[in-house]
Amino acid sequence: MGTRSKSGTRTSATRPSGPGASPAHERDPAAAGPLAGRWLLAGKDGRLSAYARAEGGLLRWTERSPGGPDWDGPDLFPTDALTDLAVGQGLDGYAHFVGRRRTRDGDAETVTYHHAVQYQSGRPLGPWESLGTLYQRREQSHRGGPPTVAVDGGGAPYVFVRNAGRGFHVRRQDAKGAWVAWQDLHGSKTFEGGCAGSTSEGRVLLAAPGEKGVSLWAQGRDGGPPAKGADVPHPARDGSLCLVETAPGRTTLFWHAADGSGVFGHREGAGVLALGGGPAGPGALAAVRAVVDGYDCTVLAHRAADGRCALAAYPTEHEAAGLWWTEIGEEGLGAPALAVDALGRVVVASIGVRGELLVTRQKDSASLSLGSWHRC
Numbered sequence: 001m002g003t004r005s006k007s008g009t010r011t012s013a014t015r016p017s018g019p020g021a022s023p024a025h026e027r028d029p030a031a032a033g034p035l036a037g038r039w040l041l042a043g044k045d046g047r048l049s050a051y052a053r054a055e056g057g058l059l060r061w062t063e064r065s066p067g068g069p070d071w072d073g074p075d076l077f078p079t080d081a082l083t084d085l086a087v088g089q090g091l092d093g094y095a096h097f098v099g100r101r102r103t104r105d106g107d108a109e110t111v112t113y114h115h116a117v118q119y120q121s122g123r124p125l126g127p128w129e130s131l132g133t134l135y136q137r138r139e140q141s142h143r144g145g146p147p148t149v150a151v152d153g154g155g156a157p158y159v160f161v162r163n164a165g166r167g168f169h170v171r172r173q174d175a176k177g178a179w180v181a182w183q184d185l186h187g188s189k190t191f192e193g194g195c196a197g198s199t200s201e202g203r204v205l206l207a208a209p210g211e212k213g214v215s216l217w218a219q220g221r222d223g224g225p226p227a228k229g230a231d232v233p234h235p236a237r238d239g240s241l242c243l244v245e246t247a248p249g250r251t252t253l254f255w256h257a258a259d260g261s262g263v264f265g266h267r268e269g270a271g272v273l274a275l276g277g278g279p280a281g282p283g284a285l286a287a288v289r290a291v292v293d294g295y296d297c298t299v300l301a302h303r304a305a306d307g308r309c310a311l312a313a314y315p316t317e318h319e320a321a322g323l324w325w326t327e328i329g330e331e332g333l334g335a336p337a338l339a340v341d342a343l344g345r346v347v348v349a350s351i352g353v354r355g356e357l358l359v360t361r362q363k364d365s366a367s368l369s370l371g372s373w374h375r376c
Helices: none
Strands: 031-034 040-042 048-054 057-063 071-078 083-089 095-105 108-118 129-132 147-151 157-162 168-172 183-186 195-198 204-210 213-220 223-228 242-247 250-256 263-267 271-274 286-292 295-303 309-315 326-328 332-340 346-352 357-361
Touching: 031 332, 031 346, 040 332, 048 071, 048 083, 048 095, 048 346, 048 357, 071 357, 095 147, 095 157, 108 157, 147 195, 147 204, 157 204, 168 204, 168 223, 183 223, 195 242, 204 223, 204 250, 213 250, 242 286, 250 295, 286 332, 286 346, 295 332, 295 346, 309 346
Parallel strands: 083 147
Antiparallel strands: 031 048, 040 048, 048 057, 057 071, 083 095, 095 108, 108 129, 147 157, 157 168, 168 183, 195 204, 204 213, 213 223, 242 250, 250 263, 263 271, 286 295, 295 309, 309 326, 332 346, 346 357
């Protein structure tokens, strides 16, 4: 399909060369849905990249220049039977990818985890390296949920996996880049859809829904693995959580209520916050801070029950100002994504039902008025 210019005309896609990159084909591969995590990312050069999963690999679209509107891609990177792909990003702009692989030897199944890095916008991924199994004993090696990843202030990735005890394990790199052995973070009765992130100072956080509500882990300021904190006693839908930093070193967590009653948030000192939003489809919420009408605002998006993108914004950490949700665009697959482009404009992305990338962006910072959607 290539990319489309602002007028809707086709432009040719530039595909990367090197290990792991696919050759150009007459027909572009279709996305099956976005990667888990914040899947629309800004690189160090200011260009946005969007990531999705496809049969046989990982898809990537990249802005041709900072601020768009044209995109190159999709580019397909084979993943050799990896599933449950997730992405996270560090302060250095590097994008870290993790996935899970199941292999079978007779009646025995083994689950291993794998990690790769993209260092620059539009460049190939580095090689996939194995992080091994969560458990070394053969009879337990099939256990372990889908991974999620966050990156600390030193650029070290932290890979989180729900374990057989329904808590979480982590495997992380140390200051020299060597992988530390899997560590048990404890916890219990969680679901698989955990959400990981980090603050602007690089402190790593993990949240997971479960039977007791939302479980939280936070890294100490001296580094090391995140420590278990108090649970938030509010049932959240599995796979719906997202984190965003709303003040220096302070984050707000968002989720869909398990009973379908709408979007809720939580922030230390503020308790549980009801944010409306109505019934929702599957997938995580997306959140980003941006300037709207001269105010620092938090913009939220989620997949509505009919598959379209529901969008709202409010002054950051002033939820009492109220939110008004609006459905935009057309039906999509999985969670939408939000980012701020190189010109400071909010960008909304989703994966269309035909497997293409759909993108719209803020016309200017005077309001949250969005331009036309582009198919990439």
